[in-house]
Amino acid sequence: MSTITVPSHATSITDDVDQLHNAFSGFGTNEKLIISILAHRDAEQRKQIRDTYAATYKEDLLKSLDKELSNDFERLVHLWTLSPPERDAVLINEATKRWTKSNQVLVEIACTRSSHDLLLAKQAYHARFKKSMEEDIAYHTTEDFRKLMLPLIATCRYDGSEVNMTLAKTEAKILHEKIKDKCLNDDEFIRILTTRSKSQINATLNQFKNLYGEDIIKELEEDSKDEYTSLVRATLECLTYPEKYFERVLRLAINKTGTDEGALTRVVATRAEVDMKDIKEEYLKRNSVPLDKAIAKDTGGDYEDMLLALIGCGDQ
């Protein structure tokens, strides 16, 4: 569930647009005003604001924001203001340009979006970059990484809830055998991860637990210093327990020496309107500290205010 709070009364798009324009005018920028508007409008409202702003002031709102803001706050407001499909397209495009460290972002987007949302992101990618997501990902990866990542992003998974239990048992055995033999790059292993529906994979993981008494995701944890293994683990976790995956990304981003603002910004901007409520619960359970307290401790200024507003803990 979403954590942003949107005014219960209908807001006027033209009012919002004029106020944003005022926030940019004169000496200095009124960051508080920007947060009070943009952090409290849903995707559809932000789209209307951006369209109306462009029609009124002949400039893309994102461009105006980039001129006025800076650093982490700018990045967060920019990502948040993009439509969700455009945002995913931008994140994937950036990831294909930075090798290895960013592979996790590709897995994250490929596995936590619905087929429909992934498709919209692909269309946004075509429109914006005049290429396909698949060709850029395939071009920038090699060997096992390409073998896993291309079908992961390319496949249009079935989103239904039907499950074939016999198949789940057979494929749990395949997964077990390949893990035992340390063959995580095996064709059949990758086929199961990249093509089965989320419900089917969840059933397979349950069968794995029933048959072998072990949690496959925990099983992979021991080896997770190896980058490929940790991507396989992220794949399975994103497909079946996205809130646990995102909790971990946030935990590692915050508890580091020096916050990883890139990860913190990405997770808050992409999940606030989706499942941030679940992620916050998961965070509290795992760390015994509420996420907002942890964020407030680690960040400051407008960046902190915007993050807290998006996770539903701001002042407004």
Next chain:
Amino acid sequence: MSTITVPSHATSITDDVDQLHNAFSGFGTNEKLIISILAHRDAEQRKQIRDTYAATYKEDLLKSLDKELSNDFERLVHLWTLSPPERDAVLINEATKRWTKSNQVLVEIACTRSSHDLLLAKQAYHARFKKSMEEDIAYHTTEDFRKLMLPLIATCRYDGSEVNMTLAKTEAKILHEKIKDKCLNDDEFIRILTTRSKSQINATLNQFKNLYGEDIIKELEEDSKDEYTSLVRATLECLTYPEKYFERVLRLAINKTGTDEGALTRVVATRAEVDMKDIKEEYLKRNSVPLDKAIAKDTGGDYEDMLLALIGCGDQ
């Protein structure tokens, strides 16, 4: 361009539906009446007819047709009456159940449909079979065949016309090297075929010709008794010259001892509303005999009449 002829005056859907129902009533079936209606309605009209028929007579038109008709004529009318995305979904599902001989159908659908049409077919597949096209194809193929076919069907290619000439040259060199070394299952070779846009691949094939004085598709012909090589060849031909590919499928289907009705029916049903005009021109150029004459010589009865109506050479 399409070869079907649709009445220039607006037709009444309810009239069509009642006439079809009459065609099934009493002794015998009025096949001529069925052809005169269904072969002369476009996809949108056929959809409305099917919807209205179901609402009026509480039975799917396809079910009624299957009860009344038989053999090749039944198959042709059935495939034709399906919406294009459903038809592709059905053809792919059948192909995943019959090993090897049907791999060409998978390549054909993956490479001659636009990204948008392929996407609609995937959605129809989800709705009808409660699974994804990708998982069935991956499950029913192995080794090199899966390595080529899964990304071929999964990738959402960019449909735009922009071309990067430097890249075309680089990738033409890669293709040439891999063909020379007989490594058609090489990762890079497959990456280029399965992820680049049709315009980009066309530019790469032109660069190949400029650099090496050879046509890559002809180059692959010599080896085409090997099934994998012939699929690679079909891939490149479907991506760049679909009308040539379909001409060849028709030629081989007709000029065989014993017609290959499966292929003939499939090509006519899937291409009549798309590019059958180009395929007919290609056929005449290559065989010095018009396609309708060749079909009339090789087929008979209602099946012949329906085929000729769909390729725009019927009596009506």
